[in-house]
Amino acid sequence: MAMRALQGKTYFIRTFGCQMNLHDAERVSGELDACGCLSVSDPAEADIVVFMTCCVREAADQRLYGQCNSCKSLPAPPSGKRVVAVGGCIAQRDGEGLLVNVDNVNVIFGTHAIAHVSELIEAAFEDDERHILTAEDASGSATAMPWHRATSYHAWVPIMTGCNNFCSYCIVPYVRGREKSRTFEEIVDEVTGLARIGVREVTLLGQNVNSYGRDRYGAPRFAELLRAVGETGVERIRFTSSHPKDLLPETIAAMAEVPAVMPHLHLAVQSGSTRILHEMNRRYTREDYLSLVHQVRERIPEIALTTDIIVGFPGETEEDFLETLSLAREVGYAQAFTFIYSRREGTPAARIPDDTPREVILDRFDRLVSVIEDTAFAFNQVELGRRVPVLVEGTSKKNPHMLQGKSPKNQTVHAPLPEGASLDDYLGRIVDIDVDTARTWYLSGSLASDPR
Ligand code: SF4
Structure with a gap:
C-alpha cells in the first residue's frame, strides 16, 4: 500500500x-x-x-x-x-x-x-x-481490499465477478472476464461481520448471481448461499443480477423460505420475442420466461418483479416489439429499466445489419415506457391502506422534511419527518409507514412507529 x-x-x-x-x-x-x-x-x-x-x-x-x-x-x-x-x-x-x-x-x-x-x-x-x-491476471484480490461504504446501513457484497453468457449485444464478458466466484465461507463471514457492525441490508452482487459457485464448486450454490446469509442476522437481503436461464427452483424456494430475502426479483427479460431472444443469445424463450414468472409468483405471490428491456435490437420488427409489450403487461412489472439498443463494437450483434428508422425505435420506446408506467402504477395500488416497514435512506430530493426509504419490495416510500425530529434519528433505521397514496414511482403515508 x-x-x-x-x-x-x-x-x-x-x-x-x-x-x-x-x-x-x-x-x-x-x-x-x-x-x-x-x-x-x-x-x-x-x-x-x-x-x-x-x-x-x-x-x-x-x-x-x-x-x-x-x-x-x-x-x-x-x-x-x-x-x-x-x-x-x-x-x-x-x-x-x-x-x-x-x-x-x-x-x-x-x-x-x-x-x-x-x-x-x-x-x-x-x-x-x-x-x-489492464492485465487479466493482475495479482491481488480486490475483495480483500478495504472499502469505504457510502452508507453505514447498506453494503454491496460482491459474490462473483465476470460473466460467461456472451449475450450477443453485451461487452461485459470481454471487459470483466469469465465468472469467478468468491468462496462460500468468505461471503458468509463478510455478511456476518457486516450484520455485527449494524448493517441492516446487503445486496449480493454479480453479473449472474444464479450461477454463483459453478466455476469454483462445479455446480451453482446460490440457493444455499441465500440460506446461509439468511442465518447471519442481517435483516434485509437483496441480490442482482439474475439471469432467467439459471434461475433454479431451489433458489425460488430459498427466496420464499428465508425471511430476510426481500420479495423483489430483478429478472432481466430484454425482449418478449423468442426470435429476438435467440438473436440476443439469451438461451430462453418467451414461454420459458413466463413459466418462471409463474413459478416465482406461485411461491411468492406478491413479489415485485423488475426487469431490463432493450428496444430496437437489430432486426426487431413491429411484431417482435408487440410481443415485448404484451409480455410486459402480462408480467405486470413493478419497474423496468428500458434502453434503446446501443451498438458495441466487438460484439456479435454489432455485425447484424439494421435499417429500422430511428423515429420508429423512439416511438416503440415511448410506447413501452407508457406500458411500464401503467403496470408500475397498478402494482403500487395494492399497498394502499397497508402498513409497510421502510428502511430510511434519507429525505426526498424535493422536500428535506419528507423522509424517504425503501419497502421490502423496493418501492420508494415517503412520510413527513415529525416536527422537531432530525433525519439522524431515522437514517438507516426501519419505520412503519401507513400508506395512503400510491403513485407510479412512489408510495407515501404517515409514520406509524418509532424508528428501530
Ligand atoms: S447481459 Fe448480463 S448475462 Fe448477458 S453477457 Fe452481459 S453481463 Fe452477461
Whole structure:
C-alpha cells in the first residue's frame, strides 16, 4: 500500500454505470482512505480525480472523454499536481488506446487491477509517465481490499465477478472476464461481520448471481448461499443480477423460505420475442420466461418483479416489439429499466445489419415506457391502506422534511419527518409507514412507529 506518498492528498471519484462499478468505486475509495487521502466533493479541490467507467452504452465513452477534458480547465490542486485516473470497463477495454481520445490521463487501471490502484497513483505523482495496468491476471484480490461504504446501513457484497453468457449485444464478458466466484465461507463471514457492525441490508452482487459457485464448486450454490446469509442476522437481503436461464427452483424456494430475502426479483427479460431472444443469445424463450414468472409468483405471490428491456435490437420488427409489450403487461412489472439498443463494437450483434428508422425505435420506446408506467402504477395500488416497514435512506430530493426509504419490495416510500425530529434519528433505521397514496414511482403515508 502506497501509504506515505499519498498521505494528505485529496481525491474525488465519479462513477458511471452499474452497481458493480459503484462497489468497485467503494473499494478504490477505501484504498485511498487507507493511504491517508481525504475525499472531497469537488474535482477542483482534488489532487486525484478518479473516473470509474462503464462501456455498456456508447454515450458513456463520450461522457468520459468530456469529463477528462474538463479536468484540464480546473484550477491547480492543493499539492500542485493533479493525477487523473480512469478505472472500470472502458479502462479494461481500451487500455493504452484510451489515450487516443484523452491525453491528460495519468493512470489507467482495468477491472482486474483495482488492488493496485494506490501504487499506480503513487507512481504517477513521482514521474510524468503513464501508468497502465489492464492485465487479466493482475495479482491481488480486490475483495480483500478495504472499502469505504457510502452508507453505514447498506453494503454491496460482491459474490462473483465476470460473466460467461456472451449475450450477443453485451461487452461485459470481454471487459470483466469469465465468472469467478468468491468462496462460500468468505461471503458468509463478510455478511456476518457486516450484520455485527449494524448493517441492516446487503445486496449480493454479480453479473449472474444464479450461477454463483459453478466455476469454483462445479455446480451453482446460490440457493444455499441465500440460506446461509439468511442465518447471519442481517435483516434485509437483496441480490442482482439474475439471469432467467439459471434461475433454479431451489433458489425460488430459498427466496420464499428465508425471511430476510426481500420479495423483489430483478429478472432481466430484454425482449418478449423468442426470435429476438435467440438473436440476443439469451438461451430462453418467451414461454420459458413466463413459466418462471409463474413459478416465482406461485411461491411468492406478491413479489415485485423488475426487469431490463432493450428496444430496437437489430432486426426487431413491429411484431417482435408487440410481443415485448404484451409480455410486459402480462408480467405486470413493478419497474423496468428500458434502453434503446446501443451498438458495441466487438460484439456479435454489432455485425447484424439494421435499417429500422430511428423515429420508429423512439416511438416503440415511448410506447413501452407508457406500458411500464401503467403496470408500475397498478402494482403500487395494492399497498394502499397497508402498513409497510421502510428502511430510511434519507429525505426526498424535493422536500428535506419528507423522509424517504425503501419497502421490502423496493418501492420508494415517503412520510413527513415529525416536527422537531432530525433525519439522524431515522437514517438507516426501519419505520412503519401507513400508506395512503400510491403513485407510479412512489408510495407515501404517515409514520406509524418509532424508528428501530
Ligand atoms: S448475462 Fe448477458 S447481459 Fe448480463 S453481463 Fe452477461 S453477457 Fe452481459
